[in-house]
Each structure stands twice: as C-alpha cells, then as structure tokens.
Amino acid sequence: QKEVEQNSGPLSVPEGAIASLNCTYSDRGSQSFFWYRQYSGKSPELIMFIYSNGDKEDGRFTAQLNKASQYVSLLIRDSQPSDSATYLCAVRVPGGYQKVTFGTGTKLQVIP
C-alpha cells in the first residue's frame, strides 16, 4: 500500500462547478497535510495546509481532513479554467521531521 494515494484522473468538471479531489494516507499518526498545485511544465506551489480535523477554507478552496478515516480532500468552488492543473497531496508522517511524502497527483481539467 502506498503511503499517500490519489486518483490520477483526469477529473473533468464544467466551469463554475465544484471540483472534489481526494487523498488517502496509510500512516494513522500522520500530522500535517498539504495540497500543492502544479501547472504543466512548472514547479509545485502550496495552496492549502491543514493539520486539524475538519474544514479549512481559503477563498474558493476548502481542505477537509478526517483522521479517523485517513483521508484529506480539497474542494474547489466555482472552478475556473485557470484551475486546470495537477494537484498533489503531501503528508508529513511521524518521525519524518521536515520530510513529506507526495501522492502521484490528480489532474484536474475545468471545461469552459
């Protein structure tokens, strides 16, 4: 079982819809969770960070964490074509100090 798993997609949503991206992790003791966005040919950039159970909102983005079920999700409201990118989930595991483990990413396509 991979430490961090994501559906590779592509996930296609129409413009204006809600995009829901999911990530599961294997180590129950994992502490911090990150969502990075990566445009084609570019480097990843952090868009959300969460470490407590529940929801965290930032503009059109909401990160949801459920430690009991070991999943973290990212919701993008009012999706725009500019949101089309690959979204990488990253998890900091116990004992990993400053290291994080990345999932393989989900490619999102927002259709105008």
Added chain:
Amino acid sequence: DAEITQSPRHKITETGRQVTLACHQTWNHNNMFWYRQDLGHGLRLIHYSYGVQDTNKGEVSDGYSVSRSNTEDLPLTLESAASSQTSVYFCASSETSGSYNEQFFGPGTRLTVL
C-alpha cells in the same frame, strides 16, 4: 525577493558521465530537498539536508549524492548517469517552524540521459 534557482534548466548527457545539478536558495532555509518527478510516480525524494554538513538519503538515493557546505546550496551529483535517471529534478527548501513547513520549489531541471 528570496528565491530558489536551479541550473541548468535542461541537460542532455550520455550514459556513464558524471552530472551535477545546482540548487541555490536565498531564503536562508535550513532544510533543502531534491526530488525527481516521473509519470506515474509523482515526486520522489532523492536526498535531503537539514543544515550545513548534514545530508540524508531519501527513498530513491541510489546513484545520487549531495553535499552541503553552506546554507544556500545543495548540489546533486549523478555519479555515473543511467538512462533510468532521465527525469525532471526539483530542488526545494523549507524553514523549520513547528507544524507548518511549506516547501518552496525551484523551477526544475529536465535531464535526459542518452
């Protein structure tokens, strides 16, 4: 503005040659990381460093080495390049600050080994 740079941005080399990829950051971060990114594998950690003279192996370290002689630089060396090392390489850095440790990524180096 602080930044993290990588050079070269593109490199073509031959099997068996030694190659060094440069990474330079002006964030004054203690932590630096090297990843490779391949289709279907996502970002995989090669080596990392938590400070000067500190280096550690990641999950895919075979055939690679790093050295940290100052805070700003973490060069990645491929001892004897292999075709399996054709990939996009990203350097990243982060500060040490509790639970929040965003990694800032460089622009990447696309390496082709023929």
